[in-house]
Amino acid sequence: MKIMNRFLSILAFAWCFPLSSLAFMEDNAARLEYISSWKDEAILQMAEHKIPASITLAQGILESGDGMSRLAKEGNNHFGIKCHNDWQGKRIYEDDDAKQECFRKYNTAHESYEDHSIFLKKKRYESLFKLDADDYKGWAKGLKECGYATNPKYPQLLITIIENFDLAQYDKIGMDYIRKGKVPEGGGEPLATTKTDSSKETKKNTKNNKRSRDEKDERMDITISNNRKVQLSENRIKYTVVKSGDTQESIANDMDMNPWQIRRYNDLSGDEKLKEGEIIYLQPKRNKGKEKTYTVQKGDNLWGISQKKGIKLKKLCDLNGLEPDAQLTSGKTLKLRK
Numbered sequence: 001m002k003i004m005n006r007f008l009s010i011l012a013f014a015w016c017f018p019l020s021s022l023a024f025m026e027d028n029a030a031r032l033e034y035i036s037s038w039k040d041e042a043i044l045q046m047a048e049h050k051i052p053a054s055i056t057l058a059q060g061i062l063e064s065g066d067g068m069s070r071l072a073k074e075g076n077n078h079f080g081i082k083c084h085n086d087w088q089g090k091r092i093y094e095d096d097d098a099k100q101e102c103f104r105k106y107n108t109a110h111e112s113y114e115d116h117s118i119f120l121k122k123k124r125y126e127s128l129f130k131l132d133a134d135d136y137k138g139w140a141k142g143l144k145e146c147g148y149a150t151n152p153k154y155p156q157l158l159i160t161i162i163e164n165f166d167l168a169q170y171d172k173i174g175m176d177y178i179r180k181g182k183v184p185e186g187g188g189e190p191l192a193t194t195k196t197d198s199s200k201e202t203k204k205n206t207k208n209n210k211r212s213r214d215e216k217d218e219r220m221d222i223t224i225s226n227n228r229k230v231q232l233s234e235n236r237i238k239y240t241v242v243k244s245g246d247t248q249e250s251i252a253n254d255m256d257m258n259p260w261q262i263r264r265y266n267d268l269s270g271d272e273k274l275k276e277g278e279i280i281y282l283q284p285k286r287n288k289g290k291e292k293t294y295t296v297q298k299g300d301n302l303w304g305i306s307q308k309k310g311i312k313l314k315k316l317c318d319l320n321g322l323e324p325d326a327q328l329t330s331g332k333t334l335k336l337r338k
Contacts, residue, residue, distance in 0.1 A: 028165075030066040030067070030068060031061060031066045031165065032165075033066075033067075034060070034061055034064075034066045034067045035057060035061070035165060035167070037067075038057060038060060038067075038078075038109075038113070039053070039057065039170050040184070041056075041110065041113050042054075042056040042057045042060075042113070042170060042174075043170050043173050043174045043177070043184055044183065044184050045113055045114070045116075045117045046133060046170075046171070046174030046175075046177070046178070047174055047177035047178060047182065047183045047184055048117070048183055048283050048284060049117040049118075049120070049121070049283075050129060050133045050178065051117055051120060051128075051133070051139075052133055052134055052135070052136045052139050052171050052174070053167070053170035053171050053173070053174045054136045054162045054167035054168050054170055054171050055136055055139045055140065055143075055158065055162075056113070056116065056117075057162075057167050057170065058136075058140075058158040058159075058161040058162050058167060059079055059116070059143075059158065060078045060079060060113075060116075061161055062157055062158065062161065063078060063079045063080040064077075064078040064079070064080075070094060071092060071094055071103055072109070074092060074105075075090075075092035075103060075104070075105040075106065076105065076106040076107065076108055076109045076111065076112050077092065077103050077104055077105060077106060077112050078109055078112045078113065078116070079112060079115075079116040079119075080096075080103065081103065081104050081112075081115065081116065081119055082096075082101060082102060082103050082104070083102035083103060083104055087102075087104055089104060089105065089106070090104075090105035090106070090107075091103070091104070091105055092104075092105040114238070118238075118255070118256070118257075118282070119256075121255075121256055121257050121258075121261070122256040123256065123258070124146055124147065125142075125143075125146050125148070126258065127142060127145075127146065128142045128143070128146065133171070133174065133175060133178060134168070134171040134172070134174070134175050136158075136159070136162050136167075136168060136171065137155075137159055140154075140155040140156075140158040140159050140162075141155045143155070143158070181287060182287055183284070183286060183287075228240055228251075228254050228255070229241070230282065233279070233281075233310045234290050234309075234310065235285070235286050235289060235290050235309065235310030235311070236310075237281050237282075237283050237284075237285060237286065237310045238281065238282040238283050239279045239280060239281045239282060240255070240279075240280055240282060241277060241278070241279060241280070242274045242275060242276050242277060242278040242279075242280055243276060244276050246274050246276075246280075247273070247274060248262045248263060248268065248270075248272070248274065251274075251280055255282055257282065261282075262280060262282075264284075265281045265282065265283060265284050265285065266280055266281050266285075266307065267285075267303060267306065267312070267313040267314075267324075278307070279307045279308070281307070281310070284312075285306065285310050285311055285312045286310055286311055286312065286315075287311070287312060287315045288311060288315065288336060288337035288338070289309040289310065289311045289336025289337055290309070290310075290336075291309070291336055291337075292335070292336060292337055293333050293334060293335055293336060294309060294333070294334045294336055295331060295332070295333055295334075296328045296329065296330055296331060296332040296333075296334060297330060298330045300328055300330075301328065302316055302317060302322065302324055302325075302326060302328070303324065305334065309336055311336055316334070316336070319334075319335040319336070319337070319338070320334050320335055
């Protein structure tokens with residue numbers, strides 16, 4: 001009799017489990033679709049900015065209502081970031097703490113993810129970057145302490161979403177990229193929409209759409225603050241161009257960054273002066289160039305080439321067996337990738 005009861009219990013569990021899983025899937029279809037669509041972008045942001053992918057996803061889920069809010073649908077604003085005094089881009093208005101408050105409006109949701117990462121580089125959030133990049137509990141609590149949200153339950157809301165949907169698995173992927181000093185090629189707009197079609201024709205069209213979108217966005221201009229123009233390089237790295245009178249400190253201040261970030265991202269020393277027209281990156285350069293090789297032109301030096309092609313100076317030197325101050329001759333071919 002005991003054996004029979006045990007067998008019936010196991011059978012009942014086996015029968016009920018799929019049903020409960022199915023109910024969970026149905027109840028959370030929009031959230032699961034959101035995670036599937038934006039996990040790669042969150043991993044990309046983690047690799048570039050050291051912000052936990054799980055936190056980025058959980059904030060996107062919470063702030064955008066699984067991507068279904070008006071701000072997300074009409075303004076591509078997934079994080080509820082308001083205009084503030086320095087915003088020079090498009091605007092969308094929505095009732096929040098007060099009626100018809102100004103929120104940032106983006107051309108694509110990808111821009112929203114990028115701007116969210118840069119927004120967290122403000123000095124008020126710098127304590128967060130002293131935490132490990134996979135410490136989602138510390139980040140959740142820290143966001144509240146730094147004033148990102150007024151809801152006292154905000155940390156627990158984020159943690160619950162992360163743990164219920166196992167978002168920490170994406171932190172592990174992001175940490176792997178960070179340890180290797182690499183950035184994933186993915187990210188950008190999601191390939192899937194709210195409807196899924198597995199036909200070969202749909203997959204082909206989706207792939208072609210992604211290629212067209214990537215080609216269109218390679219030189220995308222984004223104005224973030226203080227009327228400073230921010231562009232994407234051919235290697236998909238955000239940069240701005242030095243204006244007359246600019247210093248490392250003034251650019252960092254304009255972009256709500258720390259001067260050490262400007263130095264590190266651009267292989268600069270602390271006292272190095274900037275020249276008008278130079279490219280200054282606002283994100284880390286890549287470990288390889290988009291193209292395989294580069295032909296040295298008259299007046300080129302390794303630092304200038306690393307800036308032009310968006311590749312880290314050390315990586316460029318290692319690929320070609322050169323020292324950073326090596327003299328180059330016109331016509332010489334340099335490797336930009338293995």
